[in-house]
Amino acid sequence: MNKPELEFHLPAGPWTAPAGAAEGIEERVLAEDPTGAHRTALVRWAPGTDTSADGVTRHDFWEEVWILQGDLHDLTLDETFPQGSYACRPPGMPHGPWTTAEGVTMLVFTYPQV
Numbered sequence: 001m002n003k004p005e006l007e008f009h010l011p012a013g014p015w016t017a018p019a020g021a022a023e024g025i026e027e028r029v030l031a032e033d034p035t036g037a038h039r040t041a042l043v044r045w046a047p048g049t050d051t052s053a054d055g056v057t058r059h060d061f062w063e064e065v066w067i068l069q070g071d072l073h074d075l076t077l078d079e080t081f082p083q084g085s086y087a088c089r090p091p092g093m094p095h096g097p098w099t100t101a102e103g104v105t106m107l108v109f110t111y112p113q114v
Contacts, residue, residue: 001033003040015044024049027108037061038111045072047103057096062111063089070104 015026024046032039051057052075065087073080075097081087089095091113 001035001038003031003033003038006031011042022049022051022054025051039109041108041110042068042105043108044105045070045098045100045103047101048099049103050099051097052099054097056094058092058094059089059110060091061113062091062109063087064109065089066107068105068107070100070102072104072106073099073101075099 011028011030013028013030015028018025018027026044026046028042030040030042032041056076067081067083067085069083071080071082072085074095076094087095
């Protein structure tokens with residue numbers, strides 16, 4: 001399935017809390033196919049967000065993340081990733097848990113394994 005055709009515009013969709021996400025996490029979906037399998041979203045975490053309770057995360061889909069503002073601290077790696085950092089994670093790749101002291105905004109692409 002394909003995402004919709006969208007020419008340049010200012011996204012105005014609502015910021016919503018994804019199902020099962022830690023407190024302080026919101027997303028604004030920019031585009032997605034009808035099934036939701038292929039999606040592009042802005043994801044923001046409020047200052048002080050901590051996903052420790054969720055433990056290490058693994059997805060059954062590809063995930064690409066580019067940090068637009070702020071930074072994200074990986075508690076497993078004990079490494080902080082600043083603005084401009086990029087990740088490309090294949091299905092099943094372990095990552096996190098995470099914290100952010102100042103907050104972070106990310107551009108996130110997800111799509112299924114082929």
